[in-house]
Amino acid sequence: MLNRKEAPPIIDTVNLNLQLKHAEKFTLDNGVDVYAVNAGAQEVIMIELVFFAGNSYEEKNIVAATTNFMLKNGTKNKTAFAINEHFELYGSYLNRNCYNETATLTLHTLTKHLHNVLPTMEELLMESIFPEDELAIYKQNQKQRLAVNLKKCDFIANRLIDEYLYGIQHPYGKYTSTIDYDKIEREELITFYEKFYKKGNCILFVAGKLPTNIQQQLNNVFGKLPFNKKQINQPTHHAQPSIEKKYNIINDANGVQGSIRIARSFPNRHHEDFMKAQVLNNIFGGFFGSRLMANIREDKGYTYGIHSYLQNHIQQSAWMISTEAGRDVCKPTINEVYKEMKLLQTKLIDAEELDLVRNYMIGGLLGDLDGPFQIIARWKTYVLNNLTEAYFYNSVNTIKTVTAEELQELAKKYFNEDDFYELTVV
Amino acid sequence: MIEYNRFILENGLRVLVHEDNSTPMAVVNIMYNVGARDEMPDKTGFAHLFEHLMFGGSINIPEYDEPLQRAGGDNNAYTTNDITNYYCTLPAENIETAFWLESDRMLSLAFSEKSLDVQRKVVCEEFKEHYINKPYGDVWHKMRALAYKVHPYKWMTIGKELSHIENATIEEVKAFFAKHYCPANAILVVAGKVKTEDIKNLAEKWFGVIPSGIKYNRNIPKEPQQTEARFLEVKANVPLDAIIKTWHIDARLQKGYYVADIITEILGGGGSSRLFQSLVKEQKIFSNLDCYHFGTIEEGLLTIEGKLVKGIKMEDAEKAINNELQKFIDEPATETELTKAKNKTESVIAFEDMSVMSRAGSLALYELLGDANLINTELSKYNSITVEDVKEYSKKIFNTTNSNTIHYYSNN
Numbered sequence: 001m002l003n004r005k006e007a008p009p010i011i012d013t014v015n016l017n018l019q020l021k022h023a024e025k026f027t028l029d030n031g032v033d034v035y036a037v038n039a040g041a042q043e044v045i046m047i048e049l050v051f052f053a054g055n056s057y058e059e060k061n062i063v064a065a066t067t068n069f070m071l072k073n074g075t076k077n078k079t080a081f082a083i084n085e086h087f088e089l090y091g092s093y094l095n096r097n098c099y100n101e102t103a104t105l106t107l108h109t110l111t112k113h114l115h116n117v118l119p120t121m122e123e124l125l126m127e128s129i130f131p132e133d134e135l136a137i138y139k140q141n142q143k144q145r146l147a148v149n150l151k152k153c154d155f156i157a158n159r160l161i162d163e164y165l166y167g168i169q170h171p172y173g174k175y176t177s178t179i180d181y182d183k184i185e186r187e188e189l190i191t192f193y194e195k196f197y198k199k200g201n202c203i204l205f206v207a208g209k210l211p212t213n214i215q216q217q218l219n220n221v222f223g224k225l226p227f228n229k230k231q232i233n234q235p236t237h238h239a240q241p242s243i244e245k246k247y248n249i250i251n252d253a254n255g256v257q258g259s260i261r262i263a264r265s266f267p268n269r270h271h272e273d274f275m276k277a278q279v280l281n282n283i284f285g286g287f288f289g290s291r292l293m294a295n296i297r298e299d300k301g302y303t304y305g306i307h308s309y310l311q312n313h314i315q316q317s318a319w320m321i322s323t324e325a326g327r328d329v330c331k332p333t334i335n336e337v338y339k340e341m342k343l344l345q346t347k348l349i350d351a352e353e354l355d356l357v358r359n360y361m362i363g364g365l366l367g368d369l370d371g372p373f374q375i376i377a378r379w380k381t382y383v384l385n386n387l388t389e390a391y392f393y394n395s396v397n398t399i400k401t402v403t404a405e406e407l408q409e410l411a412k413k414y415f416n417e418d419d420f421y422e423l424t425v426v
Numbered sequence: 427m428i429e430y431n432r433f434i435l436e437n438g439l440r441v442l443v444h445e446d447n448s449t450p451m452a453v454v455n456i457m458y459n460v461g462a463r464d465e466m467p468d469k470t471g472f473a474h475l476f477e478h479l480m481f482g483g484s485i486n487i488p489e490y491d492e493p494l495q496r497a498g499g500d501n502n503a504y505t506t507n508d509i510t511n512y513y514c515t516l517p518a519e520n521i522e523t524a525f526w527l528e529s530d531r532m533l534s535l536a537f538s539e540k541s542l543d544v545q546r547k548v549v550c551e552e553f554k555e556h557y558i559n560k561p562y563g564d565v566w567h568k569m570r571a572l573a574y575k576v577h578p579y580k581w582m583t584i585g586k587e588l589s590h591i592e593n594a595t596i597e598e599v600k601a602f603f604a605k606h607y608c609p610a611n612a613i614l615v616v617a618g619k620v621k622t623e624d625i626k627n628l629a630e631k632w633f634g635v636i637p638s639g640i641k642y643n644r645n646i647p648k649e650p651q652q653t654e655a656r657f658l659e660v661k662a663n664v665p666l667d668a669i670i671k672t673w674h675i676d677a678r679l680q681k682g683y684y685v686a687d688i689i690t691e692i693l694g695g696g697g698s699s700r701l702f703q704s705l706v707k708e709q710k711i712f713s714n715l716d717c718y719h720f721g722t723i724e725e726g727l728l729t730i731e732g733k734l735v736k737g738i739k740m741e742d743a744e745k746a747i748n749n750e751l752q753k754f755i756d757e758p759a760t761e762t763e764l765t766k767a768k769n770k771t772e773s774v775i776a777f778e779d780m781s782v783m784s785r786a787g788s789l790a791l792y793e794l795l796g797d798a799n800l801i802n803t804e805l806s807k808y809n810s811i812t813v814e815d816v817k818e819y820s821k822k823i824f825n826t827t828n829s830n831t832i833h834y835y836s837n838n
Binding site: 002004005007008009010011013016040041042043044072080081083084085088089090091092093108109110113137140141144145147148150151152153252254255256257287288289297298299300301302303304324325326355356357359360362363364366367370371373 | 446448449450451485486487491492493495496497498499500515516517519520522523525526529530533543544545546547548549550551552554555558559560561562631632635663664665666695696697698703706707710713714733735736762765766769770771772773774776777779780781782
């Protein structure tokens with residue numbers, strides 16, 4: 001007779017030997033480094049060009065993001081329509097994204113169409129003209145989008161908490177206003193493009209089912225471009241955190257929920273506490289079974305979800321707790337967050353809970369390493385953060401070996417209510 | 427070609443196994459043949475609320491998540507108007523944990539009052555977060571009610587109103603479980619680093635003894651053919667005027683569905699699509715514009731929606747959309763436009779199939795639709811569509827008597 005009360009035996013995932021698939025590294029004729037992961041069964045490929053052209057490099061707000069966005073909006077010989085039609089005709093996706101340090105141009109395509117679309121990527125990087133009318137449409141539509149977003153309490157909360165942590169002048173803390181869009185000039189985009197794209201510093205990441213001549217194909221298209229001729233140094237920015245710690249904002253008098261953000265500054269990945277903090281974060285609010293979820297959602301029903309995480313920044317990070325809670329239970333929610341912090345400081349995490357989180361995290365890593373795009377994403381993080389694959393194996397080791405005492409010490413060091421910014425936006 | 431093996435347990439549970447040794451993981455996916463369309467009009471949102479309760483402990487296992495997490499696994503679930511789907515991924519070595527957990531909650535839930543009480547609140551917060559506390563958050567509540575007069579697609583999965591969720595009782599939860607959550611109404615798909623023989627044994631061991639239950643025969647009133655254009659005006663605290671328009675299209679397995687899918691690609695599928703190029707870029711009438719459909723199993727809606735550029739009048743925006751649609755009928759899609767839509771479809775399928783979890787979910791849905799092998803024949807259906815098909819079907823659906831329109835005004 002089957003005993004349903006008893007769990008089937010399991011293998012502790014901490015005993016699994018996790019391997020990060022190696023990324024092949026090669027260099028194009030112009031000195032651009034390429035990291036390549038050849039994996040997967042589907043005939044698909046991703047090519048990402050990472051430029052050091054994020055908003056840290058701009059002198060005026062949103063120049064970096066606008067330049068990046070408008071890479072697809074016109075070249076000497078192609079209109080925005082023609083560019084879009086070209087990629088779409090081959091079922092390919094060309095996306096661009098602007099971050100704090102970097103800005104990217106990313107292609108996803110069926111491998112069989114790669115040779116058709118690669119040359120057009122080159123065209124965008126060398127011959128973009130940033131047409132005035134395209135810029136006007138972009139400004140108008142972005143301003144409209146912003147007007148809608150400013151009605152959302154979560155959008156407001158995300159902007160403000162970063163401002164408190166880093167200051168409005170810092171790349172991690174600044175945000176966009178309607179006036180910023182009005183002030184953008186075409187000439188500024190062209191200057192930024194010339195400096196940070198055409199003659200910029202670039203790294204390539206490719207993954208998927210790679211054709212055997214991938215190195216040659218990339219070299220033919222990108223290897224002759226004037227990238228990496230001179231090292232571009234990142235300007236230094238100093239955070240100017242806000243003095244005041246607690247904020248209550250009413251954005252919509254009729255709002256039925258409040259967006260709560262509780263955050264403190266935290267060092268970057270190179271700090272010795274970072275990996276251990278990831279484990280503590282998981283226990284605290286990093287997954288569905290975390291203490292914050294168990295208490296505030298699954299026991300009290302104050303929210304649909306509550307999460308904590310370490311911000312994914314290169315220079316410095318922050319430890320963030322984020323939730324949308326019923327308007328009348330915002331205060332009790334915040335109290336419970338601090339209560340959970342206190343508990344981690346005062347009471348040792350028991351072995352059962354710690355084992356569960358270890359197994360969950362290793363299982364999650366195993367799943368995360370499944371597929372070429374996931375593997376290259378990990379490599380990209382390491383390369384951009386100036387880390388090596390040793391970081392991966394150290395992380396795994398930390399998950400397996402960190403002790404309850406070490407986690408308690410960490411909680412004592414970082415979970416002090418007075419160090420946290422606290423914001424509620426209704 | 428996605429290979430799979432299929433067998434049926436004596437109690438009627440359908441099992442599909444998709445072996446893929448390139449991953450170290452296994453996926454266990456259970457799809458129940460019940461969605462928001464199976465709810466009563468005065469108790470909407472129930473299928474989704476019930477999905478939450480499936481995590482509140484089962485008859486022999488007090489906690490669903492904990493043992494799964496301990497086995498290195500993770501899980502989630504979703505409810506649509508058509509179906510409810512539960513899936514977990516875990517290291518393949520620990521797959522039996524998923525069988526143990528999933529079979530126990532198919533056998534019986536714990537039906538805890540505490541869990542119901544908490545999840546009512548959680549779902550109410552979910553409702554508020556997505557549909558009340560967001561600009562334009564109510565637009566689909568209103569559009570569904572406008573476009574469907576009879577069919578239960580007239581309410582959203584989250585429910586028609588908060589009170590329906592707040593009033594749910596434990597007796598209703600028990601009755602819903604008995605009616606829908608049984609082997610006769612479920613499909614189990616196991617995928618990843620597994621062997622069919624092992625899965626047969628595990629399925630037999632854990633699910634084989636669960637009573638079959640009564641096969642649910644859906645008896646949903648058909649939506650009568652719409653015979654005149656419907657309009658609704660809304661004024662709300664939003665910054666921009668918006669238009670949302672829908673037209674009834676064919677059910678999931680009918681040819682018209684595939685043609686409609688291609689039409690949404692041509693009209694709104696990207697930066698070179700017709701509506702975007704004409705109405706956003708050239709005429710500058712909308713600041714954003716989307717054309718899509720929800721992929722429902724029964725007769726669905728093709729949608730065009732957009733926000734108006736400040737200063738543009740609603741009538742002019744309405745006219746501009748209608749002109750484009752008339753043009754689409756008069757000067758039908760070109761071969762290039764059609765090729766573009768087909769290539770994109772091929773590409774979407776290839777990217778989706780990269781994930782073993784996505785393959786498992788698709789197999790379950792196609793099995794539910796009547797034939798799991800549809801997963802391998804879908805692309806050829808799209809590829810057989812001609813310019814003529816697109817022209818004819820556009821003419822048929824883009825008929826004013828088949829249209830529903832909301833003019834959503836900003837009162838700021």
